[in-house]
């Protein structure tokens with residue numbers, strides 16, 4: 001599975017479609033899925049795409065998943081209960097409003113991934129995700145749901161059993177969630193867990209982060225990269241989209257091109273994974289031919305479906321309540337390396353090069369408890 005994400009408007013959809021088309025040209029059977037509720041696969045392809053799988057070119061099937069329809073499938077019971085509870089005068093809005101649970105919408109859509117996998121008909125599933133914010137919330141969602149299930153849910157369910165018969169007698173039965181509601185929750189939880197399992201399986205899933213060579217976008221993407229690492233989701237490449245082509249980089253645009261070059265070298269320092277470039281086109285790359293062309297510019301002759309790196313050069317994990325950060329620094333020696341927490345970033349200097357690693361909110365601002373370099377790996381432990 002290859003997920004494409006990044007800040008809003010950077011070109012995720014265009015590059016997801018390009019990757020899928022390129023992979024199909026390399027002979028793979030490809031499924032292209034959009035989980036962003038603001039679907040735009042159709043816009044990029046220049047033709048209608050719906051919630052049903054549709055073969056657009058030989059070897060490429062496309063689908064825009066409807067989160068609402070997916071939610072209805074498992075939350076039907078919950079919805080019915082809410083209907084009863086709220087007096088039956090609520091319409092579809094209820095289901096829609098459940099989607100405000102951060103991350104739920106994406107997760108529900110991502111269940112479609114399991115189904116694609118289950119058919120066994122495809123070699124690769126390319127996913128056009130919502131902007132990074134919701135993709136990252138999606139990764140956090142299973143944790144929240146698990147806490148809810150463990151701490152609260154069991155208790156609630158038992159309590160509901162105890163009071164249901166009394167409540168029924170008092171005519172207040174509709175206020176107590178029936179067993180089916182709990183069952184629906186439990187099914188959802190299992191689904192969520194299995195999606196998370198797929199996402200954090202580095203053998204099966206990788207993320208392509210799409211950026212533009214602009215400061216704010218790079219800064220946010222650095223943070224996303226750290227988060228993805230923290231949640232164990234591997235990024236196998238960064239795609240820099242909308243790079244000014246050399247022929248456009250003179251005259252009026254010369255200073256822009258200069259700024260871009262700085263950003264691009266910042267990107268190369270920030271993301272220790274392969275970096276691909278896509279030039280700014282003179283018009284929107286829309287349609288199959290244009291996006292095949294885009295894939296060629298990005299990947300050259302390489303197979304877009306391949307894994308460009310299996311390494312996770314920055315690893316974050318939590319052990320005994322402490323967050324540990326590991327960074328591969330293969331050729332560094334102890335006296336060359338320096339670490340410093342600077343706001344919500346960790347600045348790692350090796351000789352005169354400095355890498356800025358965005359820290360997730362859970363450790364930002366924490367002091368470094370210990371740092372050491374052992375066999376080319378820098379380990380930083382933060383205060384709990």
Ligand SMILES: Nc1ncnc2c1ncn2[C@@H]1O[C@H](COP(=O)(O)OP(=O)(O)OP(=O)(O)O)[C@@H](O)[C@H]1O
Nearest residue numbers: 008009010011012013014242279280281283284285
């Ligand atoms: N390299 C490029 N050169 C010129 N235009 C581009 C390029 N890449 C993307 N575009 C155009 O930019 C617009 C936004 O691209 P796209 O929809 O792929 O971004 P997105 O990241 O998916 O946006 P959203 O966050 O809204 O989903 C589209 O009109 C697209 O055709």
Ligand SMILES: [Mg+2]
Nearest residue numbers: 012013036040
């Ligand atoms: Mg998009």
